[in-house]
Amino acid sequence: MPGHTVPDAGPADLASLFTAAYRTYSASVRGYLRARGVDDPDAATHDVFLALYTRMTPPEGDAGPGTPPRVTGGLEGAKALAFTIAHGRAVDHHRRRSRTPLLVAHEQDEDPRPSPPTPEDEVLAASGVLRLLGDLSDDHREVLLLRVVADLSIEQTAEIMGRTTGAVKQLQRRALDALRATAKTAELSTR
The missing domain is CATH 1.10.1740 (Rna Polymerase Sigma Factor; Chain: A)
Incomplete structure (x- = not known):
């Protein structure tokens, strides 16, 4: 198609x-x-x-500007x-x-609903990917999620983020550098 x-x-x-x-x-x-x-x-x-x-x-009918x-x-x-x-x-x-203010904290012990982790959740938690992504700036995390997880092109990512393709390329390069540095620091701290 x-x-x-x-x-x-x-x-x-x-x-x-x-x-x-x-x-x-x-x-x-x-x-x-x-x-x-x-x-x-x-x-x-x-x-x-x-x-x-x-x-x-x-x-x-006719599509208007909105x-x-x-x-x-x-x-x-x-x-x-x-x-x-x-x-x-x-x-x-x-x-x-x-x-929205947080009204009530969730008490896991009082929640009767079972919620076993999915295999994807277990892999992500074990790999530390979410923690590493959490250490990045919002823009760095966003560009990596759109380019790697969503597998979008640079042009599609630029359109979603409201940036030029050149800015997305530069942002992705900086995000990968920051991710490498964060991963290296995390690796050294676990030894």
């Missing part, structure tokens, strides 16, 4: 494009949202794909738009959380 543009597509093409996008990118979107610290990455992932689905249907972007470019276009939406949801989550 690369090269497939939504306005020319029929309902069956849209359904198969959405299905392919969900199956291909939902795990990456969830990982991105989890790494960004979203409290419920599963629910946020579903919200992202619901928003993506609404943008896959052709607009009714109309959200539509999916073009087939599966790659769906990927770029899904991560753009995910980025926006993560930003909204942190803004909302910064404005």
Whole structure:
């Protein structure tokens, strides 16, 4: 489906494009949202794909200046738009959380719901990746999450972050340097 543009597509093409996008990118979107610290990455992932689905249907009438972007470019276009939406949801989550006071602390011992860690959670916790990412600046962490976890191109990352491609390349280089330094320090401290 690369090269497939939504306005020319029929309902069956849209359904198969959405299905392919969900199956291909939902795990990456969830990982991105989890790494960004979203409290419920599963629910946020579903919200992202619901928003993506609404943008896959052709607009009714003329699209005005306030109309959200539509999916073009087939599966790659769906990927770029899904991560753009995910980025926006993560930003909204942190803004909302910064404005909402913490009312009650969660007491793990009093919570009757079982929540065994997923294999992904165990691997991430054991590897220390989240701790290493947490030591980076927000911009460094964001560029690495978009480029590595989300596997977005430099151009797609630049569009999401609101920067030029040159700035993203430089930011990624600095982020990798900072990550190497942090990892080296962490490695030395465990010896």
